[in-house]
Amino acid sequence: MKTIKDVARLSGVSLTTVSRVINGSEKVSKKTKEKVDQAIRELGYFPNNAARSLVKKQTDSIAVLLRNIHDPFFCDLIRGIEEASLELGRNVIFCSLGKDEKIRDRYIEYLTNGISDAIVLYGSLFSDKAMIEHLHRVQFPLLLVENNFQTLPLNQFLIDNVTGARDAVFYLIRHGHKRIAHVMGNPNKKVILERFSGYTEAMQENGLTIQSSYIQNTLNNSVLSLPQFQEMMKAPNRPTAVFCSDDKIAIQVINALGDLGFSVPGDVSVVGFDNLKSYDHSYRGPRITSVQQPLYEIGHDSIVSLDRILKGEESGLISKCYKTTLAEHDTVGIWHEGEGADL
Numbered sequence: 616m617k618t619i620k621d622v623a624r625l626s627g628v629s630l631t632t633v634s635r636v637i638n639g640s641e642k643v644s645k646k647t648k649e650k651v652d653q654a655i656r657e658l659g660y661f662p663n664n665a666a667r668s669l670v671k672k673q674t675d676s677i678a679v680l681l682r683n684i685h686d687p688f689f690c691d692l693i694r695g696i697e698e699a700s701l702e703l704g705r706n707v708i709f710c711s712l713g714k715d716e717k718i719r720d721r722y723i724e725y726l727t728n729g730i731s732d733a734i735v736l737y738g739s740l741f742s743d744k745a746m747i748e749h750l751h752r753v754q755f756p757l758l759l760v761e762n763n764f765q766t767l768p769l770n771q772f773l774i775d776n777v778t779g780a781r782d783a784v785f786y787l788i789r790h791g792h793k794r795i796a797h798v799m800g801n802p803n804k805k806v807i808l809e810r811f812s813g814y815t816e817a818m819q820e821n822g823l824t825i826q827s828s829y830i831q832n833t834l835n836n837s838v839l840s841l842p843q844f845q846e847m848m849k850a851p852n853r854p855t856a857v858f859c860s861d862d863k864i865a866i867q868v869i870n871a872l873g874d875l876g877f878s879v880p881g882d883v884s885v886v887g888f889d890n891l892k893s894y895d896h897s898y899r900g901p902r903i904t905s906v907q908q909p910l911y912e913i914g915h916d917s918i919v920s921l922d923r924i925l926k927g928e929e930s931g932l933i934s935k936c937y938k939t940t941l942a943e944h945d946t947v948g949i950w951h952e953g954e955g956a957d958l
Contacts, residue, residue: 617658626654676706677921678731680722682738684711687893688862688910692737695914703922716742727755733921739763741803756924758917758933763805770920770933772913776806776888779906779939780813780858783886786904786941787856788821791950792884796829796847796854798864800837810860810888829854839867848875848883855883855950862887862894862905869900869946880948890942901945909937 623633628647635643636651643651679696681689693709700707708731712719723746726734733756739747741763750757751767762771787795797814800807811830818825828847834840847853848871859865865887869879877883879900890907916935923929 621658622651622654625658626650673732673925674706674730675704676708676731677918678708678710678722678726678734679917680710680712680719680734680736682712682714684709687891688889689737690892691910692914695911695916696735696918699915699918699922703918705918705922707918719743720746723750727753732756732925733758735760735917735921737761738804738806741805756921758921760913760917761806768932770924771935772917773934773936774806774908774913775936775938776809777813777816779888779908779941780810780860781817782813782939782941783858783888783906784814784817785821786943787858787884787886787947788817788823790856790884790947791952792856793823794826794829794852794854795823795856795858796831798831798833798839798844798857798859798868800833800860800864802832807860814858826852833864837861837864839864839871841871844868844871845875848872848877856947857883857885859885859887862889862891862903865903865905865946866895866898866900869903870898873899880946884947884950886947904944904947905942906939907942908939913937 619630619633619637623630626633626647628651632643632647633651636648637655677700679693683689684693696707699705708726710722710726712722723734727750734750735758736743736747737760739759739762744764747757747759747764747767747769751769756770758770758772760772761774762769784795795814795818797811799811802808815825828850831840831844831847857865857868859868865885869885872879872883872885879885885903887903887905890905891903894903920929920933924933
């Protein structure tokens with residue numbers, strides 16, 4: 616096995632100079648760096664990352680905490696994270712938190728004990744407050760994507776959920792819909808409340824009545840309450856369109872509409888949020904018109920931003936808000952009053 620001494624001997628420089636080149640020091644001339652790099656390539660030498668970490672007091676690793684790493688929603692986010700980490704020479708540790716706070720706390724203890732240099736947390740919950748306050752208190756580099764804790768001075772990436780939801784409802788209104796229902800996800804998530812705000816803003820700005828029965832809350836794990844939904848759709852003044860706070864709920868809504876004999880978008884239009892690239896195998900409907908978040912960009916930017924923080928290139932807190940777009944697919948139709956099935 617080749618060692619750093621072999622690299623120094625072949626390149627004709629000191630061990631200190633080789634070490635500086637390996638660790639990215641700016642105190643080495645371009646010519647010397649090229650000589651050392653050439654020697655490393657010829658010898659097939661691989662630096663000992665553990666030893667480098669001890670010297671630099673950094674691991675070159677960033678941890679990314681997701682609720683469910685297998686969720687297809689995260690595909691573009693993960694792609695952006697991986698590409699940025701390769702560009703910057705950073706390692707990434709992906710952690711799937713689930714809903715068990717003990718697992719979350721175990722990950723945090725492990726990652727902050729010399730395993731990673733920084734953490735990205737996607738989709739913080741209100742129950743994460745104590746953990747986030749602890750990381751802030753000990754000054755561990757942290758970036759929250761969708762921050763539930765606006766009162767804490769934190770690095771954060773936000774998504775303009777209010778405008779995204781508002782745009783979705785305006786889109787339905789432009790297609791002739793006036794009776795628009797909203798099926799909500801978990802109200803313990805700030806993003807869900809923001810999307811509800813966007814829905815109510817759009818309805819009020821257009822002078823449309825929001826009937827109490829049109830606001831449907833899902834059960835635990837964002838499962839559609841079928842009896843409540845069926846009752847709403849069988850009413851004489853049933854909604855002609857449904858805005859769902861995410862695509863997983865939209866899938867359940869469209870399946871339930873099919874079971875009730877409604878066609879989408881012929882009888883009822885549906886808009887979701889997230890623009891999933893793939894659907895659950897149980898889904899029986901067309902491609903869902905949905906609000907899209909720039910997840911690739913967010914993933915890429917999160918690693919770039921933390922890299923700058925770790926290098927001391929950012930003096931203040933990072934705060935950025937990302938705009939959404941509406942992905943027009945196949946679940947919204949033009950509504951003319953008096954048309955469509957009322958079953």
